[in-house]
Amino acid sequence: MLLDHAQGMVFRPPSEANSFILRITLGCSHNACTFCAMYRGIQFRTRPLEKIRCIVENAAQRSPDIRRVFLGDGYALMLPPENCCPS
Numbered sequence: 001m002l003l004d005h006a007q008g009m010v011f012r013p014p015s016e017a018n019s020f021i022l023r024i025t026l027g028c029s030h031n032a033c034t035f036c037a038m039y040r041g042i043q044f045r046t047r048p049l050e051k052i053r054c055i056v057e058n059a060a061q062r063s064p065d066i067r068r069v070f071l072g073d074g075y076a077l078m079l080p081p082e083n084c085c086p087s
Ligand code: SF4
Pocket: 028, 029, 030, 031, 032, 033, 036, 037, 038, 039, 074, 075
């Protein structure tokens, strides 16, 4: 098992009530919106692809009925595709 201690709370948008929350980043890369304090105090970092793969494989074994995945945390889609997909 890879050691990768997650930080902070997991935020689930209401529209993602039934989704698996996959945190490919921790915190928010922007973290400057004046109305948002969700990730204040959390240093932004990306998760290693091997850790993401481990989480996905584990989730697939434990919950094979998962049909929707929400990528977190804040502004997770700033990552280039090569950081998220195995080549
Ligand atoms: S999570 Fe979204 S709203 Fe909050 S600081 Fe980051 S970009 Fe702004």
